[in-house]
Amino acid sequence: MRVFVTGIDGFVGRHLAARLADDGHGVIGSSLSPGGAVQGAAEVVALDVTDAPATTRAIREAEPDAVVHLAGQTSVATAFEDPDATFQVNALGTLHVLEACREADAARVVVVSSSEVYGRREPEDGPVNESAPLAPITPYGTSKAAQDLLGHQYARGFGLPVIRVRAFPHTGPGQDPRFVFPSVARRIALAEAGAGPPTIRVGWLGAVRDLSDVRDVVGAYAALLERGQPGEAYNVCSGIGRTIGDALETLVGLAERPVTLERDEERLRPTEVEWIVGDPSKVEAATGWSPRIGWQETARDLLDDWRNRIGAEERQARV
Template identity: 45%
Template sequence: MRRALITGITGFAGGHLAAHLLESDDVEVSGVALDRGYGLDFLPRPVAVTIANLQDAAAVRSLLQETRPHHIYHLAAQANVPAAWHDPWGTFENNVRPELNILQALVELNLPARLLVVASNEVYGAVPPERLPISEDAPLQPVNPYGVSKVAQDLLALQYHLSHGVDVLRVRAFNHVGPRQSPQFVAASFARQIAEAEAGLRPPVLQVGNLTAQRDFTDVVDVVRAYALLMERGTAGLAYNVGSGRARSIQHLLDVLLGLSTVAVRVEAAAERLRPVDAPIVVADISRLQRTTGWHPTIEFEESLRRVLVYWRDTIRQPGYQPSQPAAALHPK
């Protein structure tokens, strides 16, 4: 039986990845996380979760020595761009040190595990229209601290592959959406505010930032399926974009959610919700991923957004739910 270890298993993509891997009876899934996060009650069967700080090299070495995984999906990260502007060094350290500890432990323990490292489309920065869609050969020119941390992760993985022969895959994930995503991100934030307005928990007013930005959105269920396929079929050392291959504006995302709302919601622009630097259009060239794995997205964008709104409608009915403030953070990650 193959053993798969997921870092950040209690986070957004981590939980969805665990659910996908558990669809197979020949995979033993375990995970590590800094805290319990969203929990894993939705999984079809229990998984062992270690609560640990991956910035602790000794803790990482002990974890890998004990679990001896065949596959490691490294998803743990500080993934919010606005938070990175507020704390650049904290984001860099939080994203780079854990990966370094994993790579170094693999070398020191001589473990033959395959490691999949998840970076981001933010490594590419603001790509001019004539160079779209963005291929893996595009220059790495991040325009925010989060993107810098992801470039470091990407290149650190490549360095350990070249210098130590670590079996590593470099994934550059574009925007993904789905249930249990933090409301720090645009689709979840819009859906949460609409659900609260429907329930009378907030005024029917939705404050927004830049609605003209276009992003490449993919359902998280399709994203984690791509991760699993790459783990099986990807070429060590190579980088792979994971996205839909289609750009959609934040305005369109908002319009879809407003069309699903049961109440009329007024939209207001708010200057404080704008980023210091914002790429106008982001869209992935996913031909390498498709050639390698045969993967293609299966869940329609509108269905993804419907699922997000249903999730928040259910969530706000839970005992102890605390409504968001009208000025809750909103940025189109």
């Protein structure tokens, strides 16, 4: 297939482009500000998905067999600070992409939403499946629920072959340090290099999350692109919950010098999903996919990525 990926030069987009190319697909994509080659992609075009005519033109000219829509504002914290911009790109941008796909008669469309659409869940309810109501409690989650519902409407109302993904938290090499796990990995690498303090300030550590490795996640996206049922929604998750604190302690345990975590009240959000664990049985049944990479391996690779980045920065500074 010829696959067009919006947001191809983002954290997930880069991993997905490489995976799709490895699977034998032709890959092209878009970026808000293209800044160089993306491994696996034959071409990257400039595109702001909040611009409807530009979105229609880009997808029409690409002549894709399938579209994976990743472009968006991906930070829960940023959405609290700027909900307007978040809704513009996540909701309105998705509308523009879906309408462009309808005009271009794309064979398959994958829209990537988020577990934040489920809002608060109780541990006694067990892992959440796709039949649970959408009940977001954050601006980010609400913007992703709008995205999810648009995908549903275009599939059921217009017959566009849309597959909706509800992605649970994921991390791995290449993620922006605005997010908690790469942020802590970066600070550990700085502390190891003697370029940062051994005390790392963090937010609330008690939240329970279903964490996956980005390399597993893009494998699920690739599988759903080929074998997902249009009109359906799929959780992409591990089915395993752990607290943020426990996950971070794994990173701390990999440090080559002593570091400690310290709670910072200023990093707390106005509202928080305390517990969310997903049920991956639907995606597993549809595609045969299941996660393969454990948290220990993800944490090690994430920390090694930041060690390499910090080392490269230090070498560059000496030139």
